[in-house]
Amino acid sequence: MRIAYFSPLRPVASGIADYSEELLLHLARHMDIDLFVDGYEPENPYIRECFPIYDAAEFEGRHQKRPYDALLYQMGNHPAHLYIYRLLQRYPGVVVLHDLVLHHFLEGVFLERQWDPEAYRAAFPEEVRDSLLRRCLAGHWSEADHFLFSGLRTVLACSQAVIVHSETARKEVLQVLPEARVHVVPLCVGPDRSPFRGRPPAEVKKELGLPPETLLLATFGFVTPGKRLDIVLEAYRELLRDEPDARYLVVGEISPHFDLRRLVRKLGLEGLVWVTGHVSLEDFYGLVDATDIGIQLRYPSAGETSAALLRVMSKGKPVLVSNYRQFAEFPDDACLKVDLGPAEGAMVGAYLALLSRDQELRRRIGERAREYIAAHHSVERTVQGYLEVLSQVSGKGPSPGDPGGTGKSEDEMEEWIDVPALVAAIRRELFRQMEEGRLVPPDWERYQTVITDGLMEEIRLALAERWHAGKLVGPDMGRYHVFDTPPQELEENLKVLNTRWNQIYEPLEVKRRTPLLGDLWARIRRRFHEEVRSYLDPMIYRQSEINGAIVSTLNLLARGFYGGSLARSLQTLQREVHELRKQVEDLQRHLRRGEGEEG
Structure with a gap:
């Protein structure tokens, strides 16, 4: 089988x-x-020695002269994938979709770096x-x-x-395009490149x-910002009192944003x-070897599977992730999951306090994570998945490989470790002690035989108790006593809208850039900006009102989901949409009057 492979390579700073x-x-x-590649020479000497490398501009000629059996595109939410995006539209192929959101890429490329609004639309x-x-475009x-x-x-x-x-990504792709041919191939974790592998963290x-x-x-x-470091570092500061x-x-x-x-x-x-x-993979693995606890939260997410998270887990480290x-x-039992919501920081703090004191628990969760990654994210499984998909598309079947990993079977792992029951018991004890103002972990040996189900429900119930006791600030969580977990996607969207809808813009600062004219030019520019603001400020205020109506609508719709009054909420939605349209029309009339006065 002959394949054309399109992907960023080093020196492009990209996880892909x-x-x-x-x-x-x-x-x-x-x-x-x-x-x-897109106009550069890969810096990896092994890649240069083992593969023919061509500029993307040469692809069309080479493909016409001798067609490839299949085209393989690695697509992500980054400007480095623009040449892939362009070629894919002319030459369809197999797309490895690393991100379920490409909006940042589209806006950055077609509305900022280039001007191609039709491609964006x-x-x-x-x-x-x-x-x-x-x-x-209006901001x-x-x-x-x-x-x-x-x-x-x-x-x-x-x-x-x-x-x-x-599987989450597969379901979301099918929501966008139900007829798409979607295959789940696990993200592989390659060989450990650490210079310290096998040595203890100390x-x-x-x-x-x-x-x-x-x-x-x-x-x-x-x-x-999606890594939640604002919340995590607050919890770390609290941990410093005891550690x-x-x-x-x-x-x-670090993102510039x-x-x-x-x-x-x-x-x-x-x-x-x-x-x-940014560090090399060798340094990355070396720093993982020194790490005791990994914290890999992410919200909101573009639907990507985190290679960094898998690598940390593959090294046998306990990791906190967003649930x-x-x-x-x-x-x-392979990680500690942190619920979104008002108690997110409290849960991070509780987990850190627990793991910092209990080295044996860190070891057990880390070993379970290592076994899971070895069994489900091995290179062999990933390669076999690629071969199956490419064979279906090209009609040519390569020699089959071994799809299995190097880890234990799921049954063997369940017999080998019983972290869920253990952690559930410690969580209950920990939250009781938090109510009393203590963070001393319990004697976990006495919980060896505890069996629970609904581990996350235990935490939700405990948080609801804290809410009713007045010790947790946030939206009413008592509904978790009555209803099943609400539609998570809707609740996440509501959280973002409720925290972002009325953000205040920063005051406009007028800087003098023409010393020759002195203060005169600064006064002229300031006057000009004041005139512009006289039009923009009402628009911004009206947009805040519109955003408020959107938030109100979504909240009513959400209450319909929770309380069973969906029909009434939909009627309210219609009224809100009607009001929204009237506000937009008023805004358009205001803008037209402003343009007429300016003329």
Whole structure:
């Protein structure tokens, strides 16, 4: 089988580049692969030696001269995938969809770097594409909109088959395009590249210049506001009261939209939080070896499976994850899941206090995580999944590989470890002690035979008790006593809307940039901006009213789901939509009057 492979590669700073470089050497045992990149030379010497590498501009000529059996596109939510997005529309193929949201990519490429609004519009359903474009260009926008409108339409329509990495992703792709051919192929974890592999954390810390007794907490991967570090670092600050030697490590590039240093200063954690920036895979694995507890929260999520999280788990480290979308698919005994909501910070703090005191529990959860990754995310399983999909598309069948992993079977693991019952018992004890103001972990040996089900429900009930006692600030959680868990996606959207709808814009600062004219030019520019603001301020105020109506509508709809009054809520929705339309018409008339006065 002869394959054309399209993906970012190093030196492009991308997790997908790391993923491809690990995967390619294994795929090459079963097929002939030509690599196509976007105008650069890959820096990995093994990639350069083992594969023919061409510029993407050469693909059309080479494909026409000697057609490939299949085209394989690695697609993600990053500007480095623009050449893939363009080629895919002309030459359909198999798309490996790493992100379920491409809106950041579409906006950044077609409305900022380039000007191609039609390409932006085409990625969304016809009924919303024009309003999305107008709102984006007018600045009536929030980060939540990126996640509410995924922009997958063009990519899915041009795909012969789609590979995703989780069952959650498969279901969400089918919601966008029900006729899509979607296959779940697990994200693989390649070989351990750590120079310290096999050595205990205390020795690794010493090698890195840290005291061996340091309790090292760490977050790995590209750092955005979605990593929840504002909540996590608050919990870490509380942990320092009992664990003054604890340190926090942030390994990865920092998003320009997230001021981590300012957050660290605000919390008074200077010198206690260490930021490495982007590191090589070898250094990544080495720092994981030194880590005691991993914290890999993510909300909101673009639906991606985190390679950084899988690598940390593969090294046998206990990890905290958000109990949300694809992360909720992990077994309850292979990680500690943190519920979204007003008690998110309290749960992080409780878990950190528990794990910091109990090294044996850290070891057990970490070993379960290692076994799970070995069994479900091995290179062999991933390669076999790729071969099956490419064979179906090309009609050519490569020699089958061994789909199995190197870990134990699920039954063997359940007999080998009983962390869920243990953790559930400790959680109950811990929350009782939190009510009494103590955070001393219980003697866990006496809970060895405890059997529970509904582990997360236990925590929700405990949090509801705290709410009724007046010790938890947030929305009414008492409904969890009566109703099943509400529709999570709706509740997440409501949370974002309720916290973002009335954000106040920052005052406009007029800087003098022409010293020759002195203060005169500054006064002219200030006067001009004041005139512009006289038109913009009413628009912004009216948009806040509109956003408030949207939030009110969604809350009414949500109460309909919870209380069974959906019909009444839909009637209210119709009235709110009618009111919204009237407000938009008023706003348009106001703008037309303003333009007439200006003329």
